[in-house]
Amino acid sequence: MQCYTQVKILxxxxxxxxxxxxxxxxxxxxxxxxxxxxRCLVKAQLxxxxxxxxxxxxxxxxxxxxxxxxxxxxxxxxxxxxxxxxCSDNEFEFCFHRDQPNRIMVEYFPGQSSFTKARxxxxxxxxxxxxxxxxxxxxGILYYIHTFIMSxxxxxxxxxxxxxxxxxxxxxxxxPWGKRAFDELAKVINNKIKLDGQYYxxxxxxxxxxxxxxE
Numbered sequence: 162m163q164c165y166t167q168v169k170i171l172x173x174x175x176x177x178x179x180x181x182x183x184x185x186x187x188x189x190x191x192x193x194x195x196x197x198x199x200r201c202l203v204k205a206q207l208x209x210x211x212x213x214x215x216x217x218x219x220x221x222x223x224x225x226x227x228x229x230x231x232x233x234x235x236x237x238x239x240x241x242x243x244x245x246x247x248c249s250d251n252e253f254e255f256c257f258h259r260d261q262p263n264r265i266m267v268e269y270f271p272g273q274s275s276f277t278k279a280r281x282x283x284x285x286x287x288x289x290x291x292x293x294x295x296x297x298x299x300x301g302i303l304y305y306i307h308t309f310i311m312s313x314x315x316x317x318x319x320x321x322x323x324x325x326x327x328x329x330x331x332x333x334x335x336x337p338w339g340k341r342a343f344d345e346l347a348k349v350i351n352n353k354i355k356l357d358g359q360y361y362x363x364x365x366x367x368x369x370x371x372x373x374x375x376e
Contacts, residue, residue, distance in 0.1 A: 164203045164363040165315065167308035171196060174301055177288060182298040191334045192305060194245025203367050207374070211350050221347045224370070235370050237343050243369040246310070246339030255336055257326040265299060265325050275322070278307050279315040299328045306333075310342050310366045342366035 167173065175183050187196040216225040216232065223236045241248040269289050270276055285304045290296035307313075307320060327333035345365030 163314075164205045164208070164367060165308075165312040166203050166363075166367060167312070168200050168202055170305060170309040171200070173308075174305065177285065178297055178301045179294050182294055182301060185298060186301055186305065190302065191247065191336075191338070192245075192302075192310075195309075198368070198372075201368070201371075203363070204371060205363060207371060208350070208363050208367055211370070212352060215350050219347070219351055221344050224347055224350050226350075233374075235373055237340065239373050240343045240366075240369045241339050243372050244339055244342075244366065246342065246366075247335065247337045248339035248343060249337045250340060252337055252340065255323065255327065255332060257323065257330075259322065263322065263325045263329055265296070265329050266322075269296075275319045277316060278313065278318045278320055281307060281320055282315060302328050302333060306338065310338055311345065311364075312366065313345075313364050314362055339366075346370065 171187070174186060178186075187193060211224070211226050214226045214228060216227050219225045221237075223234050226233050226235070237248050240246075266273070269284060270280070281303060285300050288297075290300050303320075303324065306324065324333075327336050342365045346363075346367055347365075349362070349364050
């Protein structure tokens with residue numbers, strides 16, 4: 162069982178972003194509540210247990226697990242309360258003209274229509290944005306989203322064009338990242354574990370469910 166959530170995310174941001182941009186993310190972005198959560202490790206074995214004990218009736222709105230004779234229900238509302246992320250179902254309202262080029266992609270990834278999460282991470286670490294503080298902030302947001310909230314395997318996962326459009330236009334502030342992250346997590350939990358040594362990966366944002374379970 163493998164999880165890709167970057168639990169040292171604030172350290173990674175503080176290390177490479179200008180102080181003003183780092184503070185902007187922590188204090189006034191839509192992720193401000195999340196940045197107050199103390200660092201903790203994702204217990205991958207716990208999620209293996211969730212997958213083994215997941216019940217029929219689970220959906221993308223609620224994950225049902227059976228523990229010690231009790232049915233526990235982790236809902237998208239629980240996820241929203243713990244994470245502070247927007248979980249509304251209005252993703253369809255965030256539309257962009259795909260025939261128009263995205264400035265970030267054109268300027269920093271010329272000639273590429275898509276690329277992997279690993280490429281984004283490498284570009285952030287290399288500070289390709291130079292002294293441009295506005296772009297430093299945008300790269301910090303993209304890095305935060307794709308290493309902490311939407312954690313997936315980096316080498317084979319391509320980043321959606323809409324994420325660059327959301328960040329470039331600052332509409333990411335109102336986007337339902339929580340709904341998207343919860344949906345990904347629910348899909349993983351809903352997978353039935355096969356006792357054949359198959360390797361499983363945890364996608365989405367598992368920390369809120371871990372906090373909920375221990376509370």
